[in-house]
Amino acid sequence: MNRKIIICLIVVFLLLPLANKAEAQFDLFPSPAITGSTGLLRMPSADVLPYKNFNIGVDYGVDSRTSDPILYYKMNLGTFQGLEMGIIGGTKENLSNGESQSESKIKEGVFINLKYSLSTDNSSTPLLLAIGVENLSSYNDTDIYMVATRYLKEGPKIHFGFMGVFPGDKFTPLGMLGLDFPIGDSGILILGEIFAGETIFQFDVGTRIYFSPTLTANIIGLNVFQNEDNPTGINNKCICAGFSWINPF
Numbered sequence: 001m002n003r004k005i006i007i008c009l010i011v012v013f014l015l016l017p018l019a020n021k022a023e024a025q026f027d028l029f030p031s032p033a034i035t036g037s038t039g040l041l042r043m044p045s046a047d048v049l050p051y052k053n054f055n056i057g058v059d060y061g062v063d064s065r066t067s068d069p070i071l072y073y074k075m076n077l078g079t080f081q082g083l084e085m086g087i088i089g090g091t092k093e094n095l096s097n098g099e100s101q102s103e104s105k106i107k108e109g110v111f112i113n114l115k116y117s118l119s120t121d122n123s124s125t126p127l128l129l130a131i132g133v134e135n136l137s138s139y140n141d142t143d144i145y146m147v148a149t150r151y152l153k154e155g156p157k158i159h160f161g162f163m164g165v166f167p168g169d170k171f172t173p174l175g176m177l178g179l180d181f182p183i184g185d186s187g188i189l190i191l192g193e194i195f196a197g198e199t200i201f202q203f204d205v206g207t208r209i210y211f212s213p214t215l216t217a218n219i220i221g222l223n224v225f226q227n228e229d230n231p232t233g234i235n236n237k238c239i240c241a242g243f244s245w246i247n248p249f
Helices: 003-014
Strands: 054-063 069-080 083-090 111-117 127-136 143-151 157-165 172-182 188-196 201-210 215-222 238-246
Touching: 054 215, 069 238, 083 127
Parallel strands: none
Antiparallel strands: 054 069, 054 238, 069 083, 083 111, 111 127, 127 143, 143 157, 157 172, 172 188, 188 201, 201 215, 215 238
């Protein structure tokens, strides 16, 4: 594992004692997934950033197949009531083969994410629904989705829906299922998700640590069961560490 990733993980775990009892004391703000949209790890959720709020975030990791660095940076804004708009940039994964490229693999631009909430529910265990698009205007990284989020008693949430990705010129539909589970009142969430389609299967797992209702650290394992001899998934296997900060100023 890359030395920088190890350092990031050590810093996160050293900061664990500072994580307050955020779940019990505050309403936690939704945090972005690695692709920018509010969500879990890679999967978007039906939560949207509240109106007039914004966040920033960075995730860094290493592709296990190519040993290339992976960097994502993003920003989101609650533009209107129920509408989340954001931007995402960073490096581009090489999914076609396991050969590392010496040149920088920067995305061909900084792209737009949009998500719109189709439902409002003010109950203690709401069922939310949203539609969205990620990497809008990208040549081959754009995806569209519809997702539902069900809040359960005692804090867990179930997320399920549909995503359409465009690897190359072919449209590929995927089902997606996710769960986030709080560990008591510690402000620590365990996250897991699955993407499955005709030729694609990806399982992601990770954790999100709330040091306050608006500041989080993330440890993300993407496509952890990937077979390097026959790779499938929408991401290569990697471990990433990062943070997100809502309303930093």
